[in-house]
Amino acid sequence: MPRVLDPADSIAALFGARVKRLREAQGWTQEELGEQVRTHSTRVNQIERATGHRPTLDLARRLDDVLGADNLLVELWTHLYKQSFPDWSQEFMSFAAQATMIREYAAHAVPGLLQTESYARALLRAGRSWTSERHLAERLAARMDRQLRLQAADRPGMWVVLDEAVLRRPVGGPVVMREQLARLLATEHDPDITVQLLLFEQGEHPAMGGSLTLLTLPDGPTVAYTEGADYGRLVEDKAAVEDYAMTYDHVRALALPPSMSLRMIETAIEETTRAERRSPRTARSRMAQVELQQSGRRQLPGGRRPRFRHRPRP
Numbered sequence: 001m002p003r004v005l006d007p008a009d010s011i012a013a014l015f016g017a018r019v020k021r022l023r024e025a026q027g028w029t030q031e032e033l034g035e036q037v038r039t040h041s042t043r044v045n046q047i048e049r050a051t052g053h054r055p056t057l058d059l060a061r062r063l064d065d066v067l068g069a070d071n072l073l074v075e076l077w078t079h080l081y082k083q084s085f086p087d088w089s090q091e092f093m094s095f096a097a098q099a100t101m102i103r104e105y106a107a108h109a110v111p112g113l114l115q116t117e118s119y120a121r122a123l124l125r126a127g128r129s130w131t132s133e134r135h136l137a138e139r140l141a142a143r144m145d146r147q148l149r150l151q152a153a154d155r156p157g158m159w160v161v162l163d164e165a166v167l168r169r170p171v172g173g174p175v176v177m178r179e180q181l182a183r184l185l186a187t188e189h190d191p192d193i194t195v196q197l198l199l200f201e202q203g204e205h206p207a208m209g210g211s212l213t214l215l216t217l218p219d220g221p222t223v224a225y226t227e228g229a230d231y232g233r234l235v236e237d238k239a240a241v242e243d244y245a246m247t248y249d250h251v252r253a254l255a256l257p258p259s260m261s262l263r264m265i266e267t268a269i270e271e272t273t274r275a276e277r278r279s280p281r282t283a284r285s286r287m288a289q290v291e292l293q294q295s296g297r298r299q300l301p302g303g304r305r306p307r308f309r310h311r312p313r314p
Contacts, residue, residue: 011080012050015060018076020048022067037062054080056134057141078142092213092225092234097149101216105161105198105207105251109171110180112143113150113158114187119180120144122172150193158193161248161255164200167268174276181269188262196255197264205254206247214241214248 023033023044030048031041039059047055047063055063060077063069096102104111109123120143124136149155162184170177187193198205213225224235224244235241256264 010050011076012054015055015073015076015080016048016050018069018073019044019063019067022069023048026067033063033066036066054138056138057145092232093146095215095217095223095225095234096213097146098217099156099215100154100218101157101159101214103159103214103216103248103252105163105212105248106166107163107207107211108165108169110162110166110184111158111160113147114160114183114193115143115147116176116180116183117144118176119171119183122176126171155192159196159252160194161196161198161252162261163198167197167265170272170275174272178269178272178276181265181272185262185265185269194258195261195265196252196258197261198251198255202254205251207251212244212248212251214245 023030026033028036029041030044034041034044037044037059043059055077057074057077060073064071064073067073102113109115110119112120115123117140121136121140124139124143150158167181171180184195187195209226211227213227214222215225216222221236221238222241222245224241226233226235226244235244255261
């Protein structure tokens with residue numbers, strides 16, 4: 001029996017129903033639409049029937065453009081993408097998209113809004129939240145797409161405190177990390193973004209449990225979001241949010257001033273560059289040492305080491 005698709009079943013079903021309705025309004029077959037958006041008719045069929053993999057953001061944009069959907073399909077894709085996240089993560093992304101001010105303490109990695117594509121890809125690949133290369137590409141595209149928020153006329157202000165661990169962990173290797181550090185350094189010329197570093201030498205502090213984000217919403221209230229490796233918690237209770245705001249202010253007071261933080265980022269870029277130049281020689285040196293040790297361990301049958309006789313010079 002052919003599957004009866006009800007748009008109320010899921011976002012995927014609604015997306016597929018809209019594609020089908022728009023395609024039929026154009027008088028196109030699935031094959032003709034596939035040719036227009038550079039994909040196979042089978043893929044169009046899967047999208048319309050809400051089977052198989054979700055469409056990528058790039059494909060959603062092409063469908064939207066060709067079918068004249070006025071950004072409807074792209075907006076639906078955003079909700080379709082969010083379905084792969086836990087409820088608490090979906091709520092956080094919804095609040096973050098509205099925020100007028102974002103204050104964040106990042107314990108382990110550069111915040112998503114300031115990540116380069118290569119850095120984000122390395123982080124996502126290291127995580128356990130993707131199931132296939134296609135899924136990874138979707139997650140990456142959506143993360144980069146959220147950065148468009150910083151280019152909007154109503155862009156939020158950002159105040160980010162980075163733990164020194166973020167600076168010292170070479171995510172993706174020296175080249176990727178240097179590019180990411182340069183992205184952070186570029187915030188020096190952005191009046192809406194402030195970056196500070198919290199050094200190891202400060203010792204313990206009240207936000208050591210994980211990352212902390214405070215989102216100020218357009219109508220005034222602030223929500224807090226705490227996150228660890230495998231969890232996230234959105235806090236809306238006013239008293240609890242005020243406690244988290246105090247914690248953030250404490251951490252911000254312990255951090256280096258913005259100008260000194262940026263100079264440290266410059267130094268980290270120089271150190272990463274030196275490490276990159278040194279790494280090939282270091283690798284060759286290690287290889288030579290291993291070969292030398294192996295040659296010294298070679299033994300004859302029976303466990304005897306080879307004996308070398310020195311010939312007298314003529």
